[in-house]
Amino acid sequence: MRCALGPSPAVEVEDVWYAYGPRSALEGVTLQVPAGAFAAVIGPNGAGKSTLLRLLLGIERPQRGRLTIFGEPAGKVSHPIGYVPQGIRLPRGFPLSVGDLVLMGRYPTLGLGRRPSRKDRERVEEALEQVGMLPLIRRRFEDLSGGQQQRVLIARALVGDPCLLVLDEPTAGLDPAARAAFYAMVCDLQRARGLTLLCASHDLEDVAQHAQIVILLDRRVQAIGSPSEVLESRALAQVYRFPPAHHHHPEKEGPA
Ligand code: ADP
Numbered sequence: 001m002r003c004a005l006g007p008s009p010a011v012e013v014e015d016v017w018y019a020y021g022p023r024s025a026l027e028g029v030t031l032q033v034p035a036g037a038f039a040a041v042i043g044p045n046g047a048g049k050s051t052l053l054r055l056l057l058g059i060e061r062p063q064r065g066r067l068t069i070f071g072e073p074a075g076k077v078s079h080p081i082g083y084v085p086q087g088i089r090l091p092r093g094f095p096l097s098v099g100d101l102v103l104m105g106r107y108p109t110l111g112l113g114r115r116p117s118r119k120d121r122e123r124v125e126e127a128l129e130q131v132g133m134l135p136l137i138r139r140r141f142e143d144l145s146g147g148q149q150q151r152v153l154i155a156r157a158l159v160g161d162p163c164l165l166v167l168d169e170p171t172a173g174l175d176p177a178a179r180a181a182f183y184a185m186v187c188d189l190q191r192a193r194g195l196t197l198l199c200a201s202h203d204l205e206d207v208a209q210h211a212q213i214v215i216l217l218d219r220r221v222q223a224i225g226s227p228s229e230v231l232e233s234r235a236l237a238q239v240y241r242f243p244p245a246h247h248h249h250p251e252k253e254g255p256a
Helices: 049-057 098-110 118-130 146-158 176-193 204-210 227-231 234-240
Strands: 011-020 023-033 038-042 064-069 081-084 164-168 196-200 213-218 220-225
Touching: 011 049, 023 049, 023 213, 023 220, 038 049, 038 176, 038 204, 049 064, 049 081, 049 164, 049 196, 081 146, 098 118, 098 146, 118 146, 146 164, 146 176, 164 176, 176 196, 176 204, 204 227, 213 227, 213 234, 220 227, 220 234, 227 234
Parallel strands: 038 196, 038 213, 081 164, 164 196
Antiparallel strands: 011 023, 011 064, 213 220
């Protein structure tokens, strides 16, 4: 399936405020992600990245402001949103196969207690093929490596045929090679399906290479733009409190 890219932005957030009791997590967040783009949300721990994703998924509602997805209010969208968590933990020894785990991604359409149809099984195989995991369809999920598990979780998100994929630090715990391979695969999917990607991430280098839009969040949107605009911004150094040696000071640069 390929996503039809209409005129509405994939994600539109307008003056969104959210607090957990007295603790404010998001303050006046406004941003847009065009359909078909790969947008990365970066920022230190506690910056509000997961909170923003949860609001978009409709798990929480903002205290103020508006979030829309392809023109529809978050929480009331008619199209599925694919969600890829940091990882999932199954009870030890839980005998869930890769194929069955991916099939769970069809449950909203399957309905509880309905037997999977031939089409459901075909879609599972197709999604596993797309992430390069079809040969492992009968393996136990818990026996796979972290990188392989993340690919399977992407496949689980894809079988619902989403046009927006929300990823919450999907490469936490992967080594650099697995991380690079993961981003390359996700970008192939973006191109092949016309998917919009919104990915919370700590991988500044991978993001610089693959994303079209970078959103630097620290309760407020501190910077938004192309990877080079944001990653070279003063806001980035301030938010991450880089030591001065790492900071770019154009005014101090002169002939050596
Ligand atoms: P990030 O994903 O960028 O690390 P979070 O959205 O998880 O940030 O958290 C933002 C802020 O909200 C943090 O200060 C965090 O401690 C707080 N927070 C997150 N979840 C809860 C919760 N369920 N209850 C209370 N405070 C929370």
